[in-house]
Amino acid sequence: MDRDLVESAQHGDQAAFVDLIRARVDRLYATAHRILRDVDRSEDALQDALVIAWRDLRGLRDPERFDAWLHRLVVRECIDQATRERRRTANLRMLPVEGPAAFDDLMTLADRDQLERGFRRLSPDQRAILVLHHFHGYAPSEIAETLGIAPGTARSRLHHAHRAMRAALDADSRVAFEGGRSA
Amino acid sequence: MTRERDIERLLDTWFREGPTEAPDRIIDAVADQIGHRSQRPAWRLDWRHIHMTSTFKLATAVVALALVAVVGYTLLPKSSSADGSAGHGSTSIEGTWVTTFTKADLAASPLLADQAEINDGNWGKWTLTFRNGRVSYVQSNSVDGSLSSGTFTTDGDALVMAFKTGANAGETFGFRWSTSGDVLTFRRDAALGPGPTPFLVRSWSRAS
Numbered sequence: 001m002d003r004d005l006v007e008s009a010q011h012g013d014q015a016a017f018v019d020l021i022r023a024r025v026d027r028l029y030a031t032a033h034r035i036l037r038d039v040d041r042s043e044d045a046l047q048d049a050l051v052i053a054w055r056d057l058r059g060l061r062d063p064e065r066f067d068a069w070l071h072r073l074v075v076r077e078c079i080d081q082a083t084r085e086r087r088r089t090a091n092l093r094m095l096p097v098e099g100p101a102a103f104d105d106l107m108t109l110a111d112r113d114q115l116e117r118g119f120r121r122l123s124p125d126q127r128a129i130l131v132l133h134h135f136h137g138y139a140p141s142e143i144a145e146t147l148g149i150a151p152g153t154a155r156s157r158l159h160h161a162h163r164a165m166r167a168a169l170d171a172d173s174r175v176a177f178e179g180g181r182s183a
Numbered sequence: 184m185t186r187e188r189d190i191e192r193l194l195d196t197w198f199r200e201g202p203t204e205a206p207d208r209i210i211d212a213v214a215d216q217i218g219h220r221s222q223r224p225a226w227r228l229d230w231r232h233i234h235m236t237s238t239f240k241l242a243t244a245v246v247a248l249a250l251v252a253v254v255g256y257t258l259l260p261k262s263s264s265a266d267g268s269a270g271h272g273s274t275s276i277e278g279t280w281v282t283t284f285t286k287a288d289l290a291a292s293p294l295l296a297d298q299a300e301i302n303d304g305n306w307g308k309w310t311l312t313f314r315n316g317r318v319s320y321v322q323s324n325s326v327d328g329s330l331s332s333g334t335f336t337t338d339g340d341a342l343v344m345a346f347k348t349g350a351n352a353g354e355t356f357g358f359r360w361s362t363s364g365d366v367l368t369f370r371r372d373a374a375l376g377p378g379p380t381p382f383l384v385r386s387w388s389r390a391s
Contacts, residue, residue: 004315012222012279012391013312015319015332018214019348029205034198046205047212054217058224115197134191135198166190 006063009054017057021050024067028074034131035078035124037116041085042078049077072146075128082124118168126161133158214330218323276337276360279312280367280387286324294371294383303327304350305381310390318344322381341375358382365389 002023008016021028025046032042032049053073060069119127125147132138132146144154286306289295307324319332331349335342337360345355357375361368367387371378 004317008312008314008317008319010222011312011314012310013314013317013319013332014214014217014310014321015312015330015349016317017217018210018330019332021213022210025205025209026203029209030201030203033202039202043206043209047209047216050209050213051216051220054213055220055223058222112197112200115193130194131198134194162190165194169190 002066003063006057006060006066010058010060010063014054017054020066021053021070024070025050028071031071031131031135032074032078034135035075035127036082036085037120041081045077045081046074048081049074052077068145072148075132075146079124079128082127086124114169118165118171121168121171122161122164125157126164129154129158129161130165215328218321218328218330276313276342276362276367278314279310279390281308281310281390282385282387283308284384288384289380292380292384295380296378300380304329305379309381309387311387318346319349322350341372342369343375356382 002020005016005020009020028049029042029046032046033039036042036045049070053070056073060066119130122130128147129143132143133140136142138146140154140158141151143149143158144151147154149157284306286301286303289306290301295301303324303326304322307322307327309320309322311320312318313335316334316336317332318335319330321330322328329350331346331351333344333346333348333351335344337343340359340361341357342360343355343357346352355376356378357372358369358378359372359375360370365388367389369378369382369387371383
């Protein structure tokens with residue numbers, strides 16, 4: 001029973017903590033990688049979050065909430081990591097929503113490079129929300145719990161994240177289109 | 184609406200791609216780091232986010248003073264019992280114990296069972312925890328570190344530890360044990376199973 005492991009880890013049992021995270025690290029890494037889109041930064045963020053989890057574990061009042069608490073720490077660390085990275089490379093400009101209707105063409109939709117570029121244009125919060133919703137299948141109420149925000153805010157942010165993704169993809173298509181025309 | 188649904192479908196598919204297994208080095212790195220990092224106490228709250236009224240401040244101060252008094256009283260020296268133990272809890276193996284010894288100490292131990300025991304996974308700082316039927320240890324020194332966990336049972340002074348994960352996964356060790364005050368000592372008893380020397384080089388001090 002993981003409750004026993006959590007309680008042992010809360011009492012300083014390092015091996016119990018390692019057993020706990022060993023059973024969860026794949027899922028957490030998958031989350032981190034989808035938010036950060038980079039192997040090294042995903043590993044760094046996950047490692048930092050797990051060490052923070054060890055440090056703060058005694059503050060977790062209900063051991064049954066360990067999974068949600070840990071997931072929240074990892075997502076928060078990824079958002080922080082992405083925010084720092086964004087400040088370092090502040091060279092991406094969000095283009096207006098209006099633009100060519102690139103989504104009518106399913107082949108264009110399938111272009112992974114375009115998705116990658118579009119996703120990177122989003123704010124770290126928006127990336128995290130899209131990963132929680134589309135990768136983990138979280139409803140807005142679960143996203144709210146993970147991010148520590150109100151359910152209404154989560155719904156609104158999810159809507160804006162979809163909109164921003166569409167805008168980013170449209171902008172990317174327009175750049176490609178204009179680039180192609182001028183060539 | 185079609186475009187909105189397209190984006191959602193596309194994201195569903197796209198996120199299914201990508202790695203689903205974490206590299207082992209993440210666990211290794213975390214295990215190494217937590218070996219050198221203590222946990223924050225549960226009562227350490229972020230006071231910046233707590234609004235305190237004057238009454239609450241006064242009540243907090245009274246509670247803190249009472250706590251200091253109780254802790255101080257508890258820590259006052261008490262008369263020892265006949266067997267030299269220090270009272271409540273000290274005769275139980277439950278808790279966390281620590282010991283430290285060098286590779287030279289290990290090599291020089293008269294209890295060394297096998298020369299092969301003189302290796303970097305068998306010396307350094309050790310933390311051994313017995314709690315709720317679970318046993319675990321963490322060992323670290325300047326060149327190596329290891330950990331293992333499993334279950335334990337006691338019957339009088341007989342202790343049997345069955346390790347399930349980590350360095351000693353699948354191994355069962357047995358010892359006779361005794362405590363005196365906050366010191367834990369192991370003794371080999373072949374009838375209980377093998378007893379590795381690192382448990383015997385030094386006695387163990389209670390950490391919690």
